[in-house]
Amino acid sequence: MSENTKILEVKDLHVDFLSYGAENHVIRDANYYVNKGEVMAIVGESGSGKSVLTQTTVRLTPGIISQGQILFEGKDLAHMTEKQLEEVRGRDISIIFQDAMTALNPTMRIGEQITEVLMKHFVFTKAEMEQFTDELLAAVKTQDPDAALAAWLTEYFRPNEKQMALWASQLKPLLSGADPRSAVIGWIKTTGNMTKERAKETAIDLLKMIKISDPEKRLRQYIFQFSGGMRQRIMVAIALACRPKLLIADEPTTALDVTIKAEVLNMIIQLVRELNSAIILITHDLGIVASYADRIGVMYAGEFVETGTSDEIFYQSQHPYTRGLLKSIPRLDTDSNEDLKAIEGTPPNVTRMPKGCPFHPRCECAMEICRQQAPALTTLSDTHAVRCWLQDPRAAEVRKKFGYEEVQP
Ligand SMILES: Nc1ncnc2c1ncn2[C@@H]1O[C@H](COP(=O)(O)OP(=O)(O)OP(=O)(O)O)[C@@H](O)[C@H]1O
Ligand SMILES: [Mg+2]
Missing domain, CATH: 3.40.50.300 (P-loop containing nucleotide triphosphate hydrolases)
Structure with a gap:
């Protein structure tokens, strides 16, 4: 939505x-x-x-x-x-490319390719843990604490629904404790930080989500062992791994x-x-x-x-x-x-762009101005929004001729 x-x-x-x-x-x-x-x-x-x-x-x-x-x-x-x-x-931001075979690494098991992206983005340095913690402590002071906590978890840890509820319930009491800064840093170290085990569990969940059966066995396989449709779905899983x-x-x-x-x-x-x-x-x-x-x-x-x-x-x-x-x-x-x-003709080559509107050589409504000026x-x-000379008020007759009478620019 x-x-x-x-x-x-x-x-x-x-x-x-x-x-x-x-x-x-x-x-x-x-x-x-x-x-x-x-x-x-x-x-x-x-x-x-x-x-x-x-x-x-x-x-x-x-x-x-x-x-x-x-x-x-x-x-x-x-x-x-x-x-x-x-x-x-x-x-x-992640991308699913057109061709899974060239986008995925043929020498790495599927499981490693999924866990690699999770470990890359969700294992934090000491300085990052401190910075995140300070941001949270500042946010709960000025905003609704529950909303600030949820936004903070989403921004840095991307929990699923179950993790969100659990982690929020673990963190809330820490915020009102004696030393919230050390407590939150401790929570990141033990829970928020991605571990190999959690990355593997996430990879299994992802394969289930893309409807690949026997996920534990499949994670140990290489891309050439999958059908075309499965490869494309694995690209989807990797692209969505970090939510x-x-x-x-x-x-x-x-x-x-x-x-x-x-x-x-x-x-x-x-x-x-x-x-x-x-x-x-x-x-x-x-x-x-x-x-x-x-x-x-x-x-x-x-x-x-x-x-x-x-x-x-x-x-x-x-x-x-x-x-x-x-x-x-x-x-x-x-x-x-x-x-x-089909539209007749072919698009212009970028090295030889026509003068005026790039579409005019193929356009059934092209007027003289279209050949002269973009x-x-x-x-x-x-x-x-539209980029076309037909929208000029003076082009009313041309629009009508080509069935554009409903146009109200
Ligand atoms: N690395 C590059 N060096 C020079 N020109 C490039 C390069 N990559 C793309 N182009 C040029 O940029 C233009 C747009 O290419 P692009 O790949 O974005 O088209 P596309 O709309 O994605 O086409 P398709 O539907 O075939 O994927 C083309 O004229 C292409 O030749
Ligand atoms: Mg393309």
Whole structure:
């Protein structure tokens, strides 16, 4: 469920790649956000920049951020050091990649790969224990103590429901004791800190969660001993091991058989909802996101050409590219024998971008201005924005000609 608090906000982001001495502007002026607990879908054809954009969010591409901000819980990831980023990756934000075989380590047992990420993020230094404790002691003085304690546990230890109740009941009496500072530090050392045993128990729970039977035996196996669908589910387990606040799922089911695609996607969405995490779901198939997405961003040639709520994109789309994508979705709810229409032509190469609007060579509504000048972003509602010359009030006749009469820019 979306809570309308932005957990991630990307502002005016430009990402460039240097290639043979030339600078390619792969992402141009990207603006998007993700609310807490919501499903944000990013769609677009191959090469539109979906992976570069989202991997840049956690600074995993060699691309250069030439401009812009990547605000995660208010902190700018674009300017963090590698050490600070290491703490965010896998713990606060994690990624499921398209291809499990290349993303997972073939030489390590599955169990080790899961426990490794838990040990990395939840084993603390003495200085960290002291810092966390001081934060808790300050928070319980100024806020509701129960709420402050729960927020503190979630931030640093990511307990499940059972652990939350147990750990809160252990910590509460310590806070009113004679020496709360030493007592809380002691609690972190003995309980909050991740141990190998607890990491293994968590790994077993995770395999159960992704419905892999005989988890204890499976944890000792290697990735090649699993089927394609299982590998993808193991990526899900590793990505969710630390109960991240944001999951980026980059075409998580593309490599899978059509029969298990829906099963894996349903599982990802269900698990993410249970954790109350947000998800960025990347796909080139707008049809896939119809039943899951709260909001959708449509990318073309490195730009967002339209963003809106699911309803705005499906029922009030105003960009010819979005409309083209919608026409290429097979519909089960009509008897229509009309052929599916793929958008003619191919997206431009980043090294040879056309002048004006990047979509104009393929656009049935293209006007002369579209060939000359790139359109600005037009805001249609609090949640709906589009980058298209058709939104200019002077384009009313052109809109009408192409069936856009309901447009109210
Ligand atoms: N390491 C790199 N160096 C140079 N250019 C790159 C690099 N990675 C990606 N690009 C370019 O960035 C553009 C966007 O690529 P990206 O992989 O983000 O597309 P995508 O939308 O994820 O496509 P797909 O649906 O095929 O995964 C492409 O033109 C690609 O050639
Ligand atoms: Mg990609």
